[in-house]
Amino acid sequence: MIDMLITPFTDFAFMRRALLGCIAISVGATPIGVFLMLRRMSLTGDAMAHAILPGAAVGFLISGLSLGAMTIGGLIAGMAVALLSGFVTRVTALKEDASMAAFYLISLAAGVLIVSMRGSSVDLLHVLFGTVLALNDDALALLCAITTITWFALAVLFRPLVLECADPQFLRSVSGLSAVTHFAFLALVVMNLVAGFQALGTLMSVGLMILPAAAARFWVQGIGPLIGVAIVVAILSSITGLLLSYHHALPSGPAIILVAGVIYAASVILGRQGSLLTRYLPRPHLHS
Amino acid sequence: MPTIVLHDLTLGYDRHPAVHHLSATIAAGSLTAVVGPNGAGKSTLLKGIMGTLPPLTGHIVRDRTRIAYLPQQAEIDRSFPIAVHELVAMGLWAGIGPFGRVTATHRDLIAKALAAVGLTGFERRSIAALSGGQLQRVLFARVLLQDAQVILLDEPFTAIDARTAADLLAIVRRWHDEGRTVVAVLHDMDTVRAQFPETMIVARELIAHGPTRLALTAANLLRARQMCESFDDAAPVCDVPAKGAAA
Numbered sequence: 001m002i003d004m005l006i007t008p009f010t011d012f013a014f015m016r017r018a019l020l021g022c023i024a025i026s027v028g029a030t031p032i033g034v035f036l037m038l039r040r041m042s043l044t045g046d047a048m049a050h051a052i053l054p055g056a057a058v059g060f061l062i063s064g065l066s067l068g069a070m071t072i073g074g075l076i077a078g079m080a081v082a083l084l085s086g087f088v089t090r091v092t093a094l095k096e097d098a099s100m101a102a103f104y105l106i107s108l109a110a111g112v113l114i115v116s117m118r119g120s121s122v123d124l125l126h127v128l129f130g131t132v133l134a135l136n137d138d139a140l141a142l143l144c145a146i147t148t149i150t151w152f153a154l155a156v157l158f159r160p161l162v163l164e165c166a167d168p169q170f171l172r173s174v175s176g177l178s179a180v181t182h183f184a185f186l187a188l189v190v191m192n193l194v195a196g197f198q199a200l201g202t203l204m205s206v207g208l209m210i211l212p213a214a215a216a217r218f219w220v221q222g223i224g225p226l227i228g229v230a231i232v233v234a235i236l237s238s239i240t241g242l243l244l245s246y247h248h249a250l251p252s253g254p255a256i257i258l259v260a261g262v263i264y265a266a267s268v269i270l271g272r273q274g275s276l277l278t279r280y281l282p283r284p285h286l287h288s
Numbered sequence: 289m290p291t292i293v294l295h296d297l298t299l300g301y302d303r304h305p306a307v308h309h310l311s312a313t314i315a316a317g318s319l320t321a322v323v324g325p326n327g328a329g330k331s332t333l334l335k336g337i338m339g340t341l342p343p344l345t346g347h348i349v350r351d352r353t354r355i356a357y358l359p360q361q362a363e364i365d366r367s368f369p370i371a372v373h374e375l376v377a378m379g380l381w382a383g384i385g386p387f388g389r390v391t392a393t394h395r396d397l398i399a400k401a402l403a404a405v406g407l408t409g410f411e412r413r414s415i416a417a418l419s420g421g422q423l424q425r426v427l428f429a430r431v432l433l434q435d436a437q438v439i440l441l442d443e444p445f446t447a448i449d450a451r452t453a454a455d456l457l458a459i460v461r462r463w464h465d466e467g468r469t470v471v472a473v474l475h476d477m478d479t480v481r482a483q484f485p486e487t488m489i490v491a492r493e494l495i496a497h498g499p500t501r502l503a504l505t506a507a508n509l510l511r512a513r514q515m516c517e518s519f520d521d522a523a524p525v526c527d528v529p530a531k532g533a534a535a
Contacts, residue, residue, distance in 0.1 A: 038368055159386045163378055166368040166415075173338065173357050174381040174434075221369045221414060 026234030028147030033209035054111015078190030207257035218271025356436035379433030491515035
């Protein structure tokens with residue numbers, strides 16, 4: 001038993017690298033996911049992931065399987081969509097969901113067009129689904145750097161970000177930080193998705209951002225506890241998913257996300273707060 | 289010295305004025321009730337004074353003093369997991385900013401503010417667990433901590449029980465006694481007559497402004513009620529010349 005759990009990591013360097021990469025993503029992306037969830041922006045994560053895809057694809061077309069080019073491409077595409085949609089939301093009458101959808105769809109279409117114009121049958125599968133078992137030193141360094149930046153940025157932004165979520169009108173009435181906070185947060189979303197696609201692929205990286213946060217909501221309240229539980233869920237999912245993919249020859253990205261999905265499903269059913277269990281098997285009410 | 293001067297102010301949405309060519313001076317330290325029918329532009333006027341809604345024409349002159357604003361429908365996300373004391377502590381923003389530590393002195397101030405609105409013991413409660421009236425009291429406590437020279441309240445006593453309203457009104461009186469400028473949108477004329485020395489009646493235009501017993505007359509209220517509430521989509525461009533752009 002212990003053998004099954006430990007030896008894949010002790011015997012194979014690529015498994016250790018994969019584990020480190022996944023832990024870095026778990027620690028960096030899940031706090032972002034918690035804030036996305038609390039701001040009812042969970043689907044924004046998905047939209048941003050689609051927005052990044054064409055940027056990464058263009059980078060891939062220009063420089064091949066180059067980490068730098070794909071990362072820069074993804075960052076540019078993601079930031080452009082975040083800034084433009086944020087600008088339209090704040091300056092015009094359009095609400096955030098609609099402006100975000102508009103720009104990510106444009107970005108996605110532009111990406112597909114650029115790829116097809118080059119006429120190459122580029123293998124974009126690894127951009128879509130990631131290569132967690134083949135992370136090189138540069139990719140690992142990038143993942144860890146982005147996680148570190150995320151935590152520093154969250155430490156700096158924490159109070160305005162909480163206020164921007166809970167009572168944006170008040171934040172605007174006492175300080176000019178509202179717009180700065182919003183854009184900095186979107187930048188963190190983009191950075192973490194770019195980090196995630198190295199390992200899990202653009203579409204899968206959202207999973208490790210949102211699923212642990214959604215699962216945590218059924219167990220604890222409070223932002224700190226939510227982030228803590230979500231990180232634990234994400235790391236557990238990573239380890240379990242990697243082991244499952246190792247022992248059963250499954251693709252590792254989907255395996256990790258599906259484990260997170262199982263934890264989420266269990267939380268929906270069994271969680272302590274607002275789960276199916278509390279709804280259909282309520283405990284007796286308290287004294288007035 | 290006057291605190292807030294409104295010069296020929298027109299505020300509105302999508303070119304339709306909600307406040308139309310309004311000029312008035314709100315004196316420092318005054319306690320003013322803003323009354324008028326629904327759609328008269330009362331909330332819009334407060335947003336204009338607050339600076340969140342840029343004027344279509346005209347302008348507002350006010351000292352660069354701290355200003356606190358309690359909106360009619362606070363855009364608070366009630367499901368956000370934040371505790372009462374944390375929300376109230378944000379009233380200290382001008383002092384602590386985004387990074388400053390909440391010290392023991394601050395915690396003492398928070399406790400006093402919560403006590404003043406009758407919510408001692410609610411510190412650790414999540415805002416999701418508050419009733420509407422309790423949340424309004426929490427927001428009052430936050431305004432208390434903002435320690436602002438100008439306080440704008442938009443229908444602060446709506447949907448509040450009589451005892452709570454009396455408690456909150458006592459706080460408004462205290463602000464007045466401390467020399468702060470308070471402007472409150474109200475619908476209860478008895479409260480206005482009993483508690484507010486100054487009244488401003490608006491119905492898109494300024495109907496009356498002055499000492500309550502002179503301004504709040506039946507004739508003025510009738511004129512305010514005759515305001516047409518609906519917008520005319522085909523309204524022509526207003527040709528009232530802008531007065532004294534420089535002041």
